[in-house]
Amino acid sequence: MTSIITHNDQELLKLIGERQNHQAFEVLYQRHFDAVFRYVFKVMQDRETAEDVVQNIFISLWKKPPSLNHPTLLPYLFGAARNQIAKEIRKNKWNKEQLDFIENTKGICSxxxxxxxxxxxxxxxxxxxxxxxxxxxxxxxxxxxxxxxxxxxxxxxxxxxxxxxxxxxxxxxxxxxxxxxxxxxxxxx
The missing domain is CATH 1.10.10.10 (Winged helix-like DNA-binding domain superfamily/Winged helix DNA-binding domain)
Known part of the structure; x- marks a missing residue:
């Protein structure tokens, strides 16, 4: 049996959805956390808030894994990050510069x-x-x-x-x- 680390994101999501496989989730988390965190931190400029936003994204992923049409999860995660950031900004009345950044980054994650x-x-x-x-x-x-x-x-x-x-x-x-x-x-x- 091949190591779970060699599975692509689609296969890992399937394992999470079918069996709530903790190891598959951990591999996805390790694989993508840094990229999503950097993106969120760039907008939020607050480490604690950025970590909370990214944690919420991964919690949602655990609860309801999406189905993908391509092997990588990253474009989905960036879209989820944009949505979570926008929600956080609306909730906390963040500044116009942050809202503009979100607006300008839509669709850049092909x-x-x-x-x-x-x-x-x-x-x-x-x-x-x-x-x-x-x-x-x-x-x-x-x-x-x-x-x-x-x-x-x-x-x-x-x-x-x-x-x-x-x-x-x-x-x-x-x-x-x-x-x-x-x-x-x-x-x-």
């Missing part, structure tokens, strides 16, 4: 766009792994743990100025890395 984003994310992850260790640690705390420069400086015992320099260096090196790959790809064709 399967092709998802695959393109996934490929870009792989390039970025590869570039991050090539960063010097201290620079990489600071960058990850800033961009993936959403810590402020002050929080990072306190956590690592370095100055805020040093944190800022590591982030600038990381961004510079990542831009160079990605530009080099793009130039290679363009010259290949």
């Amino acid at each position: 399967t092709d766009e998802y695959l393109e984003e996934r490929d870009t994310r792989k390039l970025l992850e590869s570039g991050i792994q090539k960063l010097p260790q201290k620079c990489r640690n600071v960058f990850k705390l800033s961009r993936f743990s959403y810590l402020s420069n002050k929080q990072i400086s306190e956590k690592l015992g370095i100055s805020v100025f040093t944190v800022e320099n590591h982030i600038k260096k990381a961004l510079y090196l990542l831009r160079q890395s990605i530009e080099f790959i793009v130039i290679c790809l363009v010259s290949w064709y």
